[in-house]
Amino acid sequence: xxxxxLLKQTTGRQFSLEILPKPGMSTEENLxxxxxxxxxxxxxxxxxxxxxxxxxxxxxxxxxxxxxRPKTKSxxxxxxxxxxxxxxxxxxxxxxxxxxxxxxxxxxxxxxxRNLLLLRGDISGDKAPKPxxxxxxxxxxxxxxxxxxxxxxxxxxSAFKTDFCIxxxxxxxxxxNFELSVQYLKQKVAAGADFIITQFFFDNSxxxxxxxxxxxxxxxxxxxxxxxxxxxxxxxQKLPAFFKVSVPAALQRQINNCTGKAELxxxxxxxxxxxxxxxxxxxFKCVHFFALSPPRILExxxxxxx
Numbered sequence: 328x329x330x331x332x333l334l335k336q337t338t339g340r341q342f343s344l345e346i347l348p349k350p351g352m353s354t355e356e357n358l359x360x361x362x363x364x365x366x367x368x369x370x371x372x373x374x375x376x377x378x379x380x381x382x383x384x385x386x387x388x389x390x391x392x393x394x395x396r397p398k399t400k401s402x403x404x405x406x407x408x409x410x411x412x413x414x415x416x417x418x419x420x421x422x423x424x425x426x427x428x429x430x431x432x433x434x435x436x437x438x439x440x441r442n443l444l445l446l447r448g449d450i451s452g453d454k455a456p457k458p459x460x461x462x463x464x465x466x467x468x469x470x471x472x473x474x475x476x477x478x479x480x481x482x483x484x485s486a487f488k489t490d491f492c493i494x495x496x497x498x499x500x501x502x503x504n505f506e507l508s509v510q511y512l513k514q515k516v517a518a519g520a521d522f523i524i525t526q527f528f529f530d531n532s533x534x535x536x537x538x539x540x541x542x543x544x545x546x547x548x549x550x551x552x553x554x555x556x557x558x559x560x561x562x563x564q565k566l567p568a569f570f571k572v573s574v575p576a577a578l579q580r581q582i583n584n585c586t587g588k589a590e591l592x593x594x595x596x597x598x599x600x601x602x603x604x605x606x607x608x609x610x611f612k613c614v615h616f617f618a619l620s621p622p623r624i625l626e627x628x629x630x631x632x633x
Contacts, residue, residue, distance in 0.1 A: 328413065329492035330371050330442045331521050334549055337370065340607050340614075340633060343415075343551065344625065345373035346402070347618035350394035354401045358410070360622045367629055370613050371413040371442060373524075374402050400438055407439045414440055415494065418471070420461035421448030425470055425480035427457075432474060436489045444494040444524060445471060445515075465511075465518040468493055472519035495520040497550065499528045499537035502571045509540050522548050527555040527617045529598070530575045531605050554602050555617035556624050557582070558595035596624060600631045607632075 334341075344364060348357045358365075365372075376399060403414040416435060418428060435443075447464045461467045470480055477488040495515045501508035512523065523541075528534050534552050541550060557563060557574070563582065566572045574582075578598055585591040603614045616625055 328441065329521070330413065330415065330494065331492055331549060333370060333413070334522075334612060337612060341370045341612050342367075342603075342614050342616060342629065342632070343370045343373065344616045345375060345618040347375065348397050348402065350396045352397070354397040354405050357397055358402070358405055363626050364622060364629065365410050365412060367633060369412065371415045372406055373444060373615070374399055374406075374414050374416045375618075376417040376419050376448075400434055403435060403440050404438050413442060415442040415444050416440060417444045417446055418467065419446055419448035420464060420467050422457060422460065424457045424459050425461070428461075428467070428470060429474065429480045432471065432489060432491070433487065436487075436491070441490055442492045442494065443471065444496070445520070446496050463511075464495055465515045468495065468515050468518040468520050475519075492522070493520050494522045494524055497523040497525045497537065497541070498571075499525055499533045500572055505540070509537075509544050509546075512541065513544050513546055516546050516548055520548060522551065524551045524615050525553045526570070526572065527553045527619070528572060529554070529557065529578055529602070530573065531602055533573075534606075535609070550611075551613055551615045552606050552611055553615040553617055554599055554606075555619040556592075556595040556599040556628055558592040558620045558624055560591065562619060592624060595620070596627050596631075599628050603628070603632055 344361075346357070346361055348354075399416045403416055406412045406414040418431065423431075445464055445467045447461075447467075461470070471489070471491055471493055473479075473482070474485065474489045475491055477485050479485040495512070497512050498508055516523075523546075525534065525537070538550055538552075557578070560582075563574065566574060581594045581598070582591065585594055606614050616628070
């Protein structure tokens with residue numbers, strides 16, 4: 328089923344979540360970490376793209392150790408078959424040719440995947456782009472939309488027609504001009520996007536301003552607000568530069584007053600609960616939770632919300 332169809336049918340509070348597969352662990356071992364959360368029946372489960380092997384154990388003094396990560400297809404199959412949940416794999420522009428993308432799309436469709444999140448992906452200066460790879464997410468949306476209509480990446484009639492529901496990313500705190508960012512988002516929706524999931528934020532007022540700007544621009548598709556409990560000082564230091572996300576002064580003061588890890592976690596959990604509660608009260612049916620903190624933290628947040 329499509330996420331947009333399920334959203335229309337649901338009543339009451341719903342949630343979705345992103346999982347973060349750990350390198351060196353199997354598909355089953357990774358998903359077992361989220362078993363208690365899965366029992367709450369999230370609307371869908373977001374499966375980010377990661378390289379097949381990832382660095383682990385880097386300390387600056389020792390060489391990093393490459394460990395395998397579970398493949399997206401394996402995670403999606405297990406989420407569908409064992410947990411009866413809807414996976415939403417990420418598909419990126421960066422690092423993939425249109426032909427490679429189509430191969431992955433057909434494999435995922437055969438697995439039973441019907442929902443995707445299409446993203447440009449991080450641009451890395453140390454890696455040359457693939458030939459003919461899409462430069463922008465709206466081009467990737469166009470490719471998937473064509474395949475839904477039975478047209479392949481060569482603009483030829485395909486032997487197979489897909490049935491994907493297309494999600495794209497939205498940014499309440501864009502690195503570039505806010506108005507221009509909304510226009511880029513409108514371009515992705517015009518290309519065929521069915522819904523939007525925002526980057527996580529810690530200030531609901533920024534999201535409400537973003538949502539209003541989208542509606543004023545004529546964007547009418549569902550928007551899923553994304554949040555994440557902030558329970559790591561290391562992450563706090565990385566937020567502005569890497570994620571382009573600001574921390575409200577009120578939250579920063581509470582964090583500064585924390586005397587230990589337990590108090591910091593309690594502060595992050597409480598802030599996330601307050602954020603989500605306000606979003607639900609404003610009649611946003613589904614709040615999306617990012618995997619920046621351990622599953623046990625999200626379990627505590629959900630236990631206070633449901």
